[in-house]
Amino acid sequence: GQNIDQPTEMTATEGAIVQINCTYQTSGFNGLFWYQQHAGEAPTFLSYNVLDGLEEKGRFSSFLSRSKGYSYLLLKELQMKDSASYLCAVRDHDSGAGSYQLTFGKGTKLSVIP
Amino acid sequence: KAGVTQTPRYLIKTRGQQVTLSCSPISGHRSVSWYQQTPGQGLQFLFEYFSETQRNKGNFPGRFSGRQFSNSRSEMNVSTLELGDSALYLCASSRQGQGSEQFFGPGTRLTVL
Numbered sequence: 497g498q499n500i501d502q503p504t505e506m507t508a509t510e511g512a513i514v515q516i517n518c519t520y521q522t523s524g525f526n527g528l529f530w531y532q533q534h535a536g537e538a539p540t541f542l543s544y545n546v547l548d549g550l551e552e553k554g555r556f557s558s559f560l561s562r563s564k565g566y567s568y569l570l571l572k573e574l575q576m577k578d579s580a581s582y583l584c585a586v587r588d589h590d591s592g593a594g595s596y597q598l599t600f601g602k603g604t605k606l607s608v609i610p
Numbered sequence: 611k612a613g614v615t616q617t618p619r620y621l622i623k624t625r626g627q628q629v630t631l632s633c634s635p636i637s638g639h640r641s642v643s644w645y646q647q648t649p650g651q652g653l654q655f656l657f658e659y660f661s662e663t664q665r666n667k668g669n670f671p672g673r674f675s676g677r678q679f680s681n682s683r684s685e686m687n688v689s690t691l692e693l694g695d696s697a698l699y700l701c702a703s704s705r706q707g708q709g710s711e712q713f714f715g716p717g718t719r720l721t722v723l
Contacts, residue, residue, distance in 0.1 A: 529711075583652075595666055597666050600653040603652055
């Protein structure tokens, strides 16, 4: 099984930088995704990490350390529209079944205030 | 390119009834995964279908079942509904399965009274 932990809620100021952490425990780690979900909407893909290091995509960056079972999502120059839940999801490879399974954390609700 | 569509968007049922939800994936996507989302448990994996075969299954009771058709459209069925089944049911499609980027539909909001 998998255990994924991320903070339940965070608050940050418009224009600032915020880091959302995710820790995980898994036996067959094969990648980590971050999704954004606005209230009442479906999740949308933000980033994917499978190797250690930082992946940058505009204002959003995602970092992975496989040895530490740790990832973070970094949001720069925060905007009000960034208020949403951010879901960390870990991909696990089942070598027996030859398939992958994606397990989501419970999400971090980010509130951006003026 | 059309996105993932789900029908119906909202549904109200009573305990003991059954319900069928439908999901049409993005054209060319062969994998459809179903998730249940509740405020307390977050997004929980139900099952994944790939080329008409159930490939992965989460930890849900047998009342939850699904199938996939040759055109990749998928249906999910819940029998003998319980109050705790009230949730947002999301489906996600991808080209190769849960190992690749998934695109989510808008969801079906099920309320069980």
